[in-house]
Amino acid sequence: MKEDINPKAPATPEAICAMAATHQLYLQPDSFEYNETGLDFQVIHAKDTNNQDWILRVPRRADVLPRARNEQKVLTLLKDMQAFSVPDWQLFEPELITYPRLEGTPVANIDMEQKCYIWNLxxxxxxxxxxxxxxxxxxxxxxxxxxxxxxxxxxxxxxxxxxxxxxxxxxxxxxxxxxxxxxxxxxxxxxxxxxxxxxxxxxxxxxxxxxxxxxxxxxxxxxxxxxxxxxxxxxxxxxxxxxxxxxxxxxxxxxxxxxxxxxxxxxxxxxxxxxxxxxxxxxxxxxxxxxxxxxxxxxxxxxxxxxx
Missing domain, CATH: 3.90.1200.10 (Aminoglycoside phosphotransferase (APH), C-terminal lobe)
Structure with missing residues (x-):
């Protein structure tokens, strides 16, 4: 049985901030808002010290990393797509992925307890x-x-x-x-x-x-x-x-x-x-x-x- 959670993933906002800082991304730990709905990644909404919005993705298990590498290739291919925007990854490490938050609102959010959508549209x-x-x-x-x-x-x-x-x-x-x-x-x-x-x-x-x-x-x-x-x-x-x-x-x-x-x-x-x-x-x-x-x-x- 594989581990449910990647043991190398940063456990605290301070740990995540420290890792991001080594790549010149300086985050505000008290700005973190967690989204636990993803099966493969924990998603965190955060602000940097200039109040710019960022998305942080923390892999939950080691087996998701090959798919993350696949995603990086896709985003590189689609970076100039005119019909829609895609994330622009600024940091891709086994423990952390970061990108500036895109404009727009998800059509729905997922309520994990009720296992249903909370609609924004x-x-x-x-x-x-x-x-x-x-x-x-x-x-x-x-x-x-x-x-x-x-x-x-x-x-x-x-x-x-x-x-x-x-x-x-x-x-x-x-x-x-x-x-x-x-x-x-x-x-x-x-x-x-x-x-x-x-x-x-x-x-x-x-x-x-x-x-x-x-x-x-x-x-x-x-x-x-x-x-x-x-x-x-x-x-x-x-x-x-x-x-x-x-x-x-x-x-x-x-x-x-x-x-x-x-x-x-x-x-x-x-x-x-x-x-x-x-x-x-x-x-x-x-x-x-x-x-x-x-x-x-x-x-x-x-x-x-x-x-x-």
């Missing part, structure tokens, strides 16, 4: 500017040159490999955790039906949920956070969390905006997104297995249809 009456700008942002991301992404060292999965990797992940989950037979058969039917699947891959965010989307005061998307899962893969991945949070009709309208902005769609794209959502238990199960923590095992079993 009216999710039942989303402004048209949010729909249009989100579709445009995803289309711009997906249009990123994949050859350059490969040169940057990002993981590249062409369509055939996407399906093969998912097949192996499903088999591992069934073997090591279990899955309800009906759900397993649904996965297999989807996995082997070519009509669901795209003929192309693109750069995806990988975890495009409400807490990772920033908007301005008009509801326009102006920033995207947390790129640890980014890779070249199935474009539908970036619509799954939207379907879960906002429902089918909103997902359709975002897809329309995405297509209008140049995003590539295919006839069964929405159905494919729905099937990806139905396989969410694979993602949670893999997190449990790879992190070595059982905290989310009950959630994984529920998503896999085997909760007691």
């Amino acid at each position: 009216d999710h039942e009456n989303l402004p048209e500017t949010f729909i249009a700008s989100l579709g445009k942002a995803i289309a711009a991301l997906h249009a990123t040159n994949t050859a350059i992404a490969q040169q940057c060292g990002l993981k590249i999965s062409e369509p055939k490999l996407v399906r093969e990797n998912l097949k192996l992940q499903m088999q591992r989950i069934k073997r090591e955790i279990g899955v309800a037979e009906e759900l397993w058969q649904q996965w297999q039917a989807w996995l082997h039906d070519d009509s669901y699947w795209p003929a192309h891959s693109c750069l995806v965010h990988g975890d495009l949920q409400a807490a990772h989307i920033l908007t301005d005061n008009t509801g326009t998307v102006n920033g995207l956070l947390d790129w640890t899962e980014a890779e070249v893969s199935d474009p539908a991945i970036d619509f799954v969390a939207l379907l879960a949070a906002f429902g089918e009709q909103t997902t359709k309208t975002v897809l329309e905006a995405y297509e209008q902005a140049g995003g590539k769609v295919w006839p069964r794209m929405l159905e494919h997104i729905q099937q990806r959502h139905a396989s969410y238990g694979v993602n949670i199960g893999l997190f449990v297995l790879e992190s070595g923590t059982d905290v989310y095992l009950p959630m994984a079993k529920e998503a896999l249809g085997i909760s007691s």
Whole structure:
């Protein structure tokens, strides 16, 4: 079993301030505001001695560091993106990541006790500017040159490999955790039906949920956070969390905006997104297995249809 918390992570504001100071970042320890919702990183909002706002990320476990290195590559690739802003990392050490806080407000924050979103945007009456700008942002991301992404060292999965990797992940989950037979058969039917699947891959965010989307005061998307899962893969991945949070009709309208902005769609794209959502238990199960923590095992079993 791996450690739940990276033992090298600074334990106090003073320790974090001391580490930041060695890189000429001078923070106010009494300004720290903690966000414990992330599975991989503790997030701290802080101010420096000039009252500039910073985001500090402290890795919770050693196994998250390879994904952090992946994120650094992605942010370098996307630093000049016009459709949205991304974090500009000023410090990347195994114990601490820092960047100036981006403008904008998350669409939602996560309430860990209630396991639900606390909405900052009216999710039942989303402004048209949010729909249009989100579709445009995803289309711009997906249009990123994949050859350059490969040169940057990002993981590249062409369509055939996407399906093969998912097949192996499903088999591992069934073997090591279990899955309800009906759900397993649904996965297999989807996995082997070519009509669901795209003929192309693109750069995806990988975890495009409400807490990772920033908007301005008009509801326009102006920033995207947390790129640890980014890779070249199935474009539908970036619509799954939207379907879960906002429902089918909103997902359709975002897809329309995405297509209008140049995003590539295919006839069964929405159905494919729905099937990806139905396989969410694979993602949670893999997190449990790879992190070595059982905290989310009950959630994984529920998503896999085997909760007691």
